[in-house]
Amino acid sequence: MKCLAPMVDGSELAFRLLLNNVTHTWTPMYNCNMLLNNPKFARTIVDSIKLEQELTGHKVVLQFATNSTEALEQAYALLADNTADFVEINFGCAQAIAQKGGYGSYLLDNLPLCFALIEKLKQISNKPLALKTRLFDRLDYFFDGAARLGVTLFTLHGRMKGLKMGCYSGPSDFNAILKHMNTLKENHKVTFILNGGIWNYQQHEKFVNLGADGTMSANFILQNPFIYTTPGIDVGVGSTEYQQLRTHTYQQIEHMKNEVKKTAIYSQTQDLFKRYRNDSELVKMIYFINPAFKNYPTFDSLSVDVQNVIIKNNKPGVGTGYLFVEKELKMQILVTALQMIENHVYCTKMNVENPWSALVSHVICLCGRDTMNYNVDVRKVLTDAKSAQNQDDYPAFRMGQFKTCIVELLDRLENELGFVETESEQKL
Numbered sequence: 001m002k003c004l005a006p007m008v009d010g011s012e013l014a015f016r017l018l019l020n021n022v023t024h025t026w027t028p029m030y031n032c033n034m035l036l037n038n039p040k041f042a043r044t045i046v047d048s049i050k051l052e053q054e055l056t057g058h059k060v061v062l063q064f065a066t067n068s069t070e071a072l073e074q075a076y077a078l079l080a081d082n083t084a085d086f087v088e089i090n091f092g093c094a095q096a097i098a099q100k101g102g103y104g105s106y107l108l109d110n111l112p113l114c115f116a117l118i119e120k121l122k123q124i125s126n127k128p129l130a131l132k133t134r135l136f137d138r139l140d141y142f143f144d145g146a147a148r149l150g151v152t153l154f155t156l157h158g159r160m161k162g163l164k165m166g167c168y169s170g171p172s173d174f175n176a177i178l179k180h181m182n183t184l185k186e187n188h189k190v191t192f193i194l195n196g197g198i199w200n201y202q203q204h205e206k207f208v209n210l211g212a213d214g215t216m217s218a219n220f221i222l223q224n225p226f227i228y229t230t231p232g233i234d235v236g237v238g239s240t241e242y243q244q245l246r247t248h249t250y251q252q253i254e255h256m257k258n259e260v261k262k263t264a265i266y267s268q269t270q271d272l273f274k275r276y277r278n279d280s281e282l283v284k285m286i287y288f289i290n291p292a293f294k295n296y297p298t299f300d301s302l303s304v305d306v307q308n309v310i311i312k313n314n315k316p317g318v319g320t321g322y323l324f325v326e327k328e329l330k331m332q333i334l335v336t337a338l339q340m341i342e343n344h345v346y347c348t349k350m351n352v353e354n355p356w357s358a359l360v361s362h363v364i365c366l367c368g369r370d371t372m373n374y375n376v377d378v379r380k381v382l383t384d385a386k387s388a389q390n391q392d393d394y395p396a397f398r399m400g401q402f403k404t405c406i407v408e409l410l411d412r413l414e415n416e417l418g419f420v421e422t423e424s425e426q427k428l
């Protein structure tokens with residue numbers, strides 16, 4: 001099983017539709033109180049799941065965030081006719097918002113409440129039950145109790161429950177995950193997904209060979225939607241689909257091209273690329289930035305965001321974001337950024353969940369967060385677009401601007417134009 005992780009502003013429908021190489025997707029967590037305040041929104045969740053299943057064949061897991069059996073029951077009633085393949089409670093979120101709301105991994109201090117929530121879900125839903133959680137001291141006891149209550153799909157994120165900063169907190173503890181997986185599987189016939197720091201297909205295969213039924217990716221799949229594509233399969237730059245998409249996009253945005261503000265080029269990227277590939281040097285740098293990073297096995301195993309922190313701290317002013325994947329792959333990823341925009345338009349048309357904030361963060365992740373400081377800044381589109389003359393055209397204008405930026409990045413990559421900083425280019 002190749003799984004897209006639940007992510008607020010990440011695993012909404014538009015991104016789930018983009019992925020044709022995963023088998024299972026998770027919705028973002030839906031806060032039960034929020035659903036109760038917004039029943040209309042609840043309908044869009046049901047419609048989104050159905051649409052995804054029809055279009056992709058993905059198995060979909062619907063995730064709830066709550067600390068109240070009553071709120072869960074009432075919120076579930078709004079989604080009673082959902083077609084999700086599994087339903088689950090989030091026992092893993094460590095973010096401040098979960099701490100404030102007393103849900104996610106903060107429920108783990110009160111295991112009787114966790115079990116009561118699972119029991120309630122079992123009572124109100126006829127779907128198979130899943131759960132997602134993190135490492136903590138009573139995990140084996142929790143897993144055992146949950147399996148006895150009927151949970152059949154378990155996902156374990158290999159970071160401790162108190163760590164709020166995700167991949168910035170340090171690497172996932174794969175040995176601990178495998179240990180808990182083995183204990184659980186010795187006693188119960190369940191499905192087990194390993195999560196936390198899965199950065200490439202080899203990692204996925206390795207853990208499947210070690211007994212996991214699958215792996216789940218969050219941060220990495222946002223930056224590289226091809227993470228679960230079997231190596232060796234042509235995912236597209238040479239393909240007709242890719243060429244058509246590019247031609248189409250070029251035609252669509254031709255009239256805007258003159259408006260594209262040229263920003264950054266940084267010409268020494270190749271040198272940097274080589275330099276930071278040297279692992280022994282990296283270990284030193286990684287340790288220097290944050291002791292937690294020294295445990296990451298290779299530089300590639302750090303998410304692009306973390307790589308950027310390291311590079312920035314060692315060489316201020318140099319942005320290299322996407323240079324850690326090969327040019328061809330990066331071009332494919334940029335094309336998926338164009339596809340994301342199409343998906344967003346499609347979701348709007350179909351009247352299903354479609355937050356603008358999610359589109360913005362996807363485009364930023366796919367283009368390469370840091371690169372944009374020095375290149376074509378997608379974020380700037382947001383402010384530029386506010387000055388759109390006809391406010392009715394505002395969403396279309398923003399989409400167009402996004403596309404223009406992405407095509408600019410594609411051009412620069414394809415023609416190996418390199419990257420220079422905004423100011424130096426302006427000086428020319």
Ligand SMILES: Cc1cc2nc3c(=O)[nH]c(=O)nc-3n(C[C@H](O)[C@H](O)[C@H](O)COP(=O)(O)O)c2cc1C
Pocket residue numbers: 005006007008009010027028029063090091092093132157166167195196197198216217218219220
């Ligand atoms: C933007 C973002 C939003 C997330 N939202 C959720 C969520 O709604 N529910 C949840 O269980 N975990 C959530 N997570 C945690 C991920 O599902 C995952 O467990 C974690 O990021 C570790 O996986 P990774 O190392 O592949 O990033 C989120 C993570 C990110 C980066």
